[in-house]
Amino acid sequence: MKKIVVIEALKMALEKKLYEAQAAADSARQDAIHEQSAAETQYDSLSIESGYLAEGQSERVEQAHRAISVFESVFKTENASFVAEGGLVKLSDEEGNCYWYFIGPLEGGLKITIIDTPVLVLTLHSPLGQVLKGRQIDDEIEFDFNGSRRIFYIDDIL
Structure with missing residues (x-):
């Protein structure tokens, strides 16, 4: 991506x-x-x-x-070393499913599709955004999603 x-x-x-x-x-x-x-x-x-x-x-x-x-103000093309506004984050779960998130200042939930790959805008104020904030590549995070505990891995931060 x-x-x-x-x-x-x-x-x-x-x-x-x-x-x-x-x-x-x-x-x-x-x-x-x-x-x-x-x-x-x-x-x-x-x-x-x-x-x-x-x-x-x-x-x-x-x-x-x-x-x-x-x-x-957050559209930057340089890669970041940790999750912050303006970052494009790739997460994967234990089943190998991949998820792409653009960390934006507003418009959480806005969804775009790039070559059949959905990218969701996520704010740092959202529950998942709060968990991701400041994390780095290869970090493992746990997130409570609809009452079940999910584990995600940060595969990439662009």
């Missing part, structure tokens, strides 16, 4: 989230000001609801802009 490819895919995924948020915000704004949204009675709350939706969608746009900005 090449880290630069993961970084570029993450940039595209974050830009896509921004585009989708902007489209939703624009649509919600148009709905809020459309003549059919005007209240017909004192109990008609469609225009108020449309306004709240437009405000919420605008907040999503701001969050997407913030995520892009914050990620730019």
Whole structure:
């Protein structure tokens, strides 16, 4: 796995989230000001609801802009010697299954796929991120996953 490819895919995924948020915000704004949204009675709350939706969608746009900005500060191509933000970490379990994680500042759970290999964004504030923080290649970690104890090995940190 090449880290630069993961970084570029993450940039595209974050830009896509921004585009989708902007489209939703624009649509919600148009709905809020459309003549059919005007209240017909004192109990008609469609225009108020449309306004709240437009405000919420605008907040999503701001969050997407913030995520892009914050990620730019952790996109580094040099390899790290321990797990930290900006690192690309390969874990394996006792059965030999491999898992790739990009350690990001935000957007935990964002998933991209590179040549049929899923890469999940993991924050250091997540339970698994807290266990991985500061660990090095060849370290063994134990993690409680859905009530069962799992053992992972850190195979690589890019």
